[in-house]
Amino acid sequence: MKKRITVLIGILSLFLLLAGCNQLKQPITPESTGIWNQYIVYPLSWVLKEVAHMLGGSYGWSLIVVTILIRLVILPLMVKQTRNAKAMQVLQPEIKKLKEKYSSKDQKTQQKLQQETMALFQKHGVNPMAGCFPLLIQMPILIGFYHAISRTSEIAQDNFLWFDLGVKDPYYILPIVAGITTFIQQKMTMAGTEQNPQMAMMTWMMPIMIVVFAFNFPAALSLYWVVGNIFMIVQTYFIKGPDLKKETVAGKAGGAKK
Template identity: 40%
Template sequence: MSFLGNLLNNFFELIHQFVKIFVQGDNYSYGLTIILFTVIIRLLMLPLNIKSTKSSAKMQELQPKMQEIQNKYKNDPQKSQQELMKLYKEHGTSPFGGCLPILIQFPVLMAMYSILYSIKGIDNVHFLWFTLGKPDNTFILTILAILTTYVSSAIMMPKGDNPQAKTMSTMNIMMAGVIGVSSLKLKSALVMYWVVSNLIQLGQSVFMIKMGLIKNTVGSSILNREAEKNEETIKSKDLNNKSVNKSVSKKSLETAVDSKYRSKAEYNSKKNVSKSTGNNSNATKNKKNKTNKNKKK
């Protein structure tokens, strides 16, 4: 086993001993160790992934200028290469900047292969629905490996109908197919490592897209559309709420005015009744006074 393999093997065993403090038995301790190991490795690689992603994003932005240089010096490859290198230097990027995480990930994968195949006690250990030391007969892990490989790469592809996007899409499909076929023969523990690694990569990509570190990709286009839909939904709700509030305010105003007029009408009615009663009372008094005068006479 190489130096990297020995280092990762010792690190894996350290994590396993830590997990066993909280989890009794190998059925879950090995499975949780693989997941925790994968998370830690991906987090350690995060700064490198961010740098690589920025480099890839710059390369996508420079594609029109690169195409222009290639067309301009199509008969002079040496001059074309010089101008391209000058362009890369001006923008602080490199065509190989996006390949570094992949170049690092495969040695880690090979080291994991060596680690998991060297652990004798893992062959008959069950975790969830599969046996860690055997291929998954339900093919669920295979399907997950294919889907996560494709999706985690697809959201990083440049958007638009251009040769570069088509080439990357074809390579992505082929890569997912190779992983799927390989997973049929590999130990489930290694396939689970790959699936978890892809899921973490997917989460990191979504995070970087939302932070604005990645633009002009399929993932950024999808997330932007979702954000626009959410904004439209919020605006529509706000308009509906304002309309309802206006309607309620109008009804309240109409009710208040109607109540005011009813109160005024009732007041006038009572006032008229009071006047009428007063007039009748005065008429009765006058009549009595006349009667008394007649009697005196």
């Protein structure tokens, strides 16, 4: 069930991204049509413009402030998702025992396994789908913000620090920082969890993909990734602080034994 939901979320995210891909080069305006444009992309673009106006016309600072505001808005969802994932991790030994107990592949045995597993979840107050719903809410917002940045023409015409927001970072500093912060954020997120080879590979693949994209995308998007990653690193540190410390101590102890 969980795998199916994960696949559904992936398909939905891809659909939302591709739904507006053919419009990425079309400026977003009040006249833009379609539910995606009218209710997600344009309102976010409007917020970026208004915040820039309040900050003296700086779209760089506006992008930073709005990115943080959006992350704060969805923070309760992220906290709920993290806590649910932690609860599921605690139950993994019990779930493993149930799978070993009902290892037969016949239908009745598998039905019994599902019943026992759901009873275990209910006993500990854990909802296996609770970690998926926050993602379903977050993805349209984050992808819509990505589109708002790409399609707000005023952003492309502004500059910030050493770079123009509408073109690639000339020194490639932002793409490299985006890759490094993505790697740190992924390592912290997966700390204290049982990793399979595919997840471990994603820890490296995601930063590489971000760097490749950032090399070819306007600096405004790289700035968005960097700010979002830094926020996630701080957020993860405060939410999973005890787990991160335990993993560090365990790693040092393992190294000492070797």
